[in-house]
Amino acid sequence: MFHYVAASVSAFFGLIYVFFALGNCGVFGAIAKAILFTIAFNTGLLSSISAYRVFFHRCCKFPGPLPAKVSRFYAAKKSAENVQYYKEVAKLHATYGDFVRTGPREVSVLRRSAVQAIYGPNSECRKSTWYGQTGNDQQKTSIHMTRDHNKYRLRRRAWDRGFAIKAINTYEPRIKNKADIFMDQLAKAGEKPVDVTKWGMFFSFDVMGEIGFSKDFNNLTTGVEHIAIKGVHDHMNMLGIMSMIPWLLNMLSCIPGAASGYTDFFNFCSQEIHAKTKSWDPETYPQDLVSWLLKALKEKDVTAPSAEALEDDTRVIIVAGSETTATTLASALYFMAKYPEKQRKLQQLLDEVIPEPSAWDYEKVKATTYIDDWISETLRLRPALLNGGPRQTPARGITVDETYIPGGCNVLIPVSLIHRDPRWWQQAEEFIPERFGESREEMGTDNAPYMPFSLGSYSCPGKNLGQLSLRISISSILGRFNVSFAPGETGETFINDTLDTFTVTLPPLNLQFTPRNQG
Numbered sequence: 001m002f003h004y005v006a007a008s009v010s011a012f013f014g015l016i017y018v019f020f021a022l023g024n025c026g027v028f029g030a031i032a033k034a035i036l037f038t039i040a041f042n043t044g045l046l047s048s049i050s051a052y053r054v055f056f057h058r059c060c061k062f063p064g065p066l067p068a069k070v071s072r073f074y075a076a077k078k079s080a081e082n083v084q085y086y087k088e089v090a091k092l093h094a095t096y097g098d099f100v101r102t103g104p105r106e107v108s109v110l111r112r113s114a115v116q117a118i119y120g121p122n123s124e125c126r127k128s129t130w131y132g133q134t135g136n137d138q139q140k141t142s143i144h145m146t147r148d149h150n151k152y153r154l155r156r157r158a159w160d161r162g163f164a165i166k167a168i169n170t171y172e173p174r175i176k177n178k179a180d181i182f183m184d185q186l187a188k189a190g191e192k193p194v195d196v197t198k199w200g201m202f203f204s205f206d207v208m209g210e211i212g213f214s215k216d217f218n219n220l221t222t223g224v225e226h227i228a229i230k231g232v233h234d235h236m237n238m239l240g241i242m243s244m245i246p247w248l249l250n251m252l253s254c255i256p257g258a259a260s261g262y263t264d265f266f267n268f269c270s271q272e273i274h275a276k277t278k279s280w281d282p283e284t285y286p287q288d289l290v291s292w293l294l295k296a297l298k299e300k301d302v303t304a305p306s307a308e309a310l311e312d313d314t315r316v317i318i319v320a321g322s323e324t325t326a327t328t329l330a331s332a333l334y335f336m337a338k339y340p341e342k343q344r345k346l347q348q349l350l351d352e353v354i355p356e357p358s359a360w361d362y363e364k365v366k367a368t369t370y371i372d373d374w375i376s377e378t379l380r381l382r383p384a385l386l387n388g389g390p391r392q393t394p395a396r397g398i399t400v401d402e403t404y405i406p407g408g409c410n411v412l413i414p415v416s417l418i419h420r421d422p423r424w425w426q427q428a429e430e431f432i433p434e435r436f437g438e439s440r441e442e443m444g445t446d447n448a449p450y451m452p453f454s455l456g457s458y459s460c461p462g463k464n465l466g467q468l469s470l471r472i473s474i475s476s477i478l479g480r481f482n483v484s485f486a487p488g489e490t491g492e493t494f495i496n497d498t499l500d501t502f503t504v505t506l507p508p509l510n511l512q513f514t515p516r517n518q519g
């Protein structure tokens, strides 16, 4: 698009010059003629592109709404209506079936076998053009936006070292420390309602400050959202809508001032990484994720990102690491309030191994598998990312069941739909953590499509860290409190008004945390 826009602008001024030089009209006449010429040319061009996309494009056999076949602006428009594009996708699948053309070259697929074909470890599908939204210079983008598969694999190694078991073990007591501050704040709230959407975010941002940078972001102690993070949150809706047209987002971000809402966040990350570069001691064992990335950079390891990419990576650490864990924690607590008898069951199982909060021990929490079943079921019904990241099919295409999808198409799975599809999930709409535990076989869980952390090469590197934070926070809460809806809260808005901003944005949820008498 950059090339196209540059060529168009040059051609426009070239035309004015030519018409003027031909000498049969003045400057204004030349401008008028150039405008007419440009309109005629672009009308012809856009009409022929539209006709091609509707009748001759390699994706033309897939059904879908006509405007979606012509342009991605359709998806952006639908997303702009209420930032709930996932509901639109659900309607489209109900109307058109399992394969829906949701963009000129995008197909949304609602089939179990598509999970392996698109995201599985042996899939040849690669990150699609969606990941070009912050630019295509692979030396400058974050790991998340790295589309070059070989470069991605090399960079991923540095991340995987930061999430290896030895590293993760050093994080556990520091996360527990944050959880304890969180518990003190819940105790202070007493009978007052606590918005867990907000406080879950404070907790997970502070965890990422600690684990990402060995830094206290102080959200939990102050009860106030960090100014830099606030900038990100204030612009999530816009980002959710604009990312429907990645090339436009990329272009807009180049306009000076267009990304000013993010300035605080960008400056903050930049300051943090510079401070860290100075304070970091390469001789000691890395204590946080940024140190692992710095280590790779310093050792000129092939896994090292460039300095610019490192800055972008720090932004990913904060956003990818905290938004997802925070929204999952809030949803897990929602289910506790909604299903008090199941909450009691989890509490009792934890009480058996941890009879009082002072006896808290992570190994015992981990051994209580029902807590993992709770987290898995929460992520099934309330995935932190409602859609699988779009992937591009390899040149020879892929086959999903009986359907051939040609090469060079963008394909994705609507995760929030496939996780509730009754063809593969029994009692699909119900919250039944046991389906991941003792009822696993009976409920056919192993054969059902499940991908809250994505799968394969580009799956979430922070999965273990996310689960660690969730186990620690949930077990700490249940050891000290009973969780219920605050007066007047039903949780309906929390469920119905979830926004699709790539990672979800959740409405407030007011819960009450009543101290337990454990006798």
Ligand code: HEM
Binding pocket: 143, 144, 145, 316, 317, 318, 320, 321, 322, 324, 325, 328, 379, 384, 385, 388, 389, 390, 451, 452, 453, 454, 457, 458, 459, 460, 461, 462, 463, 465, 466, 467
């Ligand atoms: C419950 C918690 C979490 C969930 C549900 C989750 C989910 C996901 C998903 C679905 C993706 C794939 C996105 C895509 O395909 O574009 C992803 C990617 C990623 N996640 Fe997580 N995540 C969680 C926690 C974390 C944590 C704690 C970190 C730590 C920094 C993290 C770091 C990342 C990174 C860096 C990527 C990009 C990987 C890539 O592009 O290949 N995540 N996550």
